[in-house]
Amino acid sequence: MQFPYAEVEFRSTGATHDDAQRRAAVELVASSGATDVLVLCHGWNNDIPAARRLYQRLTDSLAAVRPAVPGAASRTLAVVGALWPSIRWSDEDEVAGGGVAVGDEAAALTGAIATRVEDPARAALLTGLVPRLTDSAEARQQFLDALREQLPPRPGPDATEPDATGVDEDPPPAALLHGDAETVFQAVGGPEVDFGLPERAGGAADTTAGGTADVVADGMADPAAGGAAGFGFDLDSVLAKARGVLNITTYYTMKDRAGKVGSGGIATLLPELARASGSGVRLHLAGHSFGARVLAAAAVRHPRLHSCTLLQGAFSHHGFAVDFNGRGENGLFRSLLADRQLTGPMLVTHTVNDRAVGLAYAAASRLARQAGAGLGDADDPYGGIGRNGALKTPEVVQPGVELLEVGGSYQFQPGRVFNLKADRFVSSHGDVTGRQVAYALYCAISS
Known part of the structure; x- marks a missing residue:
């Protein structure tokens, strides 16, 4: 120093x-x-x-x-x-399609639980649910309920910052606190967000230059559309969604x-x-x-x-x-x-290169059903x-x-x-x- x-x-x-x-x-x-x-x-x-x-x-x-x-x-x-x-919360591997190879999602989710859930009993419960998440709606609901237990109470004016004179601009969306697991999983892990990063030769995103954000629509797809467990995605993506749910609850806890x-x-x-x-x-x-x-x-x-x-x-x-x-x-x-x-x-x-902040707020918007052309x-x-x-x-x-x-x-x-x-x-x-x-x-x- x-x-x-x-x-x-x-x-x-x-x-x-x-x-x-x-x-x-x-x-x-x-x-x-x-x-x-x-x-x-x-x-x-x-x-x-x-x-x-x-x-x-x-x-x-x-x-x-x-x-x-x-x-x-x-x-x-x-x-x-x-x-x-x-x-620790969203990193580059939280961006859809980035950082985690197909087939490694269970290990990635288990590792995320280990680093983000501080209570050992809750971490053990969540880890035990991982093998069942792709096949069981009940397991997904239990997973969400366990994460909800670590969320702070929904604030009015933020009681933890007593000298602040304004109001909380981004309280946890009601769906995160009270919605069913299928809705929350679908919203948090919805369509990819295109942060407008120009591509380098070979197709890799260039994060050294800016761009205009362009976002896919709102992401509240119908769970009845078919596919694994009603998600319409492959089984690995259900575990990616679980990581997204873990990440957004970590955001509001932090x-x-x-x-x-x-x-x-x-x-x-x-x-x-x-x-x-x-x-x-x-x-x-x-x-x-x-x-x-x-x-x-x-x-x-x-x-x-x-x-x-x-x-x-x-x-x-x-x-x-x-x-x-x-x-x-x-x-x-x-x-x-x-x-x-x-x-x-x-x-x-x-x-615009800050995809960690952008992703957290994109998830919050989906849960608040305010997603649209300006997502994030x-x-x-x-x-x-x-x-x-x-x-x-x-x-x-x-x-x-x-x-x-x-x-x-x-x-x-x-x-x-x-x-x-x-x-x-x-x-x-x-x-x-x-x-x-x-x-x-x-x-x-x-x-």
Whole structure:
């Protein structure tokens, strides 16, 4: 690590795992004399070494681009890494037809259960049902019911983020909570979503360039249409659908946990870090995937932040919105911008290449029966900020801004939101540690 660094681990409830870590982070910030403190938060994995590698790669890139950042030489940076028990969710192999060979679906589903279901008894139950899923509607219903037990209660205003003033923009669809298994399996594992990725020679999708999303229709096919167990797909596809159901329930479980960790543990840590170096220190937040939601939940509880950077955020593109649904309701984290808590900019990287976020929201839309020509994109009520940027948010700078090469000129402004279209430099959900991303982040820190 090329900057002064400390890390603080949090429990799933939001409580600090070890107060000694918290004290050490505060002492590090105080002793370093840093003018700026950057809090990093990972997402989508349950592996602390993987989170540390993410922080190492990103901070290495920050150090590499520092000479090119205007004003960086006059400021000093300390870094605090937050660690929390996130669960791995959709990866490239969750995209229909990708990553899993025909005949390997049972092993893939069993492996996914092992990494995503934390309760051993529930994991054993689900694993025991795998051999019966292709032939038994009863087994599919039991599989869904077992997963439902780990879902949080359906929220009104999100009780886990008490200082957020808006409403939850993407509660679990009613079908996920109450629908029959055949409907849920069919919806979550419906027709493939074409994310508009141009093909390379040989037919492989090129994830280094952007494209316009083009989506097949709504996916609520009639189970009576024939085929294995009424699905109309081969037997392996039923197991792929089961992985999709597991993935979408993991999404909503992690959404709830991210709120608890952010509004509980990290929101409590931020004022201590701010006081550690005196009144002149500036706080900056940068979160990836579910970590972006963690930090958004923390940010609305802290009265003074300089910058907030959301790297392929795994939450609603209406999270900061005004009247996102035509009923006068604002996004859950609207107060961060409305109350002018930012003395610097907010950055949001987004790309059509982020198929993990796109797939999760496509599944949610199918379950809400809102799928259509805009499935997963800016016109979808269920759409991700890492896919589309922050929408219906007055502070967004228009027209959109491209993520630039190192040395490019950003005109960041206090309290404004910059949706950074990252198609050229971010090839997937996890590709957030490159120098172009680090350069934009460091420009925000130094602005």
